Amino acid sequence: MDEKFIKLVSEALEININDLQGDLELDPEDNWDSVSILSTISEIDAQYGIQLDGTELANCRKISDIFALIKKDIN
């Protein structure tokens, strides 16, 4: 996961960038609610020019899963 992605997640999930060293778990009842998902969709669109599907994103359970979706789309 690159620095640009970590900054994006930090912004979208309102988490201090220093707390994002590992592979953060995404909890639909906590840090991964619908607004967080919308924020992530719009940030990924703005930063990478990729329009991810909300359902696929909602199924992510770790931030590495989000990064994998981005990489899949880029490739």
Place this chain on the structure above:
Amino acid sequence: MIEHLFKKVCESEDLYISIIERKENTLSVIVKRIYIYFTRFNCNKIESDRYVNSRYYLIRLAKRIGIYNNFNYCFSHAGKYSAVLVSSKLDHMSVDIEPINRHLTGSLRLRIRELFPCLKIPEIMVILILESLVKLTIFYPSVNLSKILTNFQAINITELRESVFEVSVNNVMVFSKIYTYSGLYICITLQTKQFDLIL
């Protein structure tokens, strides 16, 4: 569990809203989980404390207002708060809550402004309306937030009067009202614009 609000939203439709704060200890959740196990709410979500607490409250509420045998409901959760709409008459109703100070990224705010340039309300209010539409089953195809953001689904929102909005999706019209209560925005969406509730 603390009930912060319990009021009637619409007199003619027997529609109520509640706001609760979930504060539970482990033992209490276990007892409620067992209770829920023997109700129609027993499903794979029963492992979730939030699910158990909110459904337990809903059952008690439906019994309290005398509609337990036949009622519809809609939930929304934000942090430690849950909102529930409950009615014995209405099928199509939805609620969404968010903290007033909920952070949105700059790109999301910009996208909302681009999509709804005529709306002079905070972006989080637009998101509340959109989120409430997702929970309604009267639209075909159903409302998909990521498709709205990426321009694949068109939605028209018009402010009728302060905090009341007319929303059109594929020529189906609904009405949303946004309330402010105790640090939360509460958006209720119905097929009627009769919002009797005043907060």
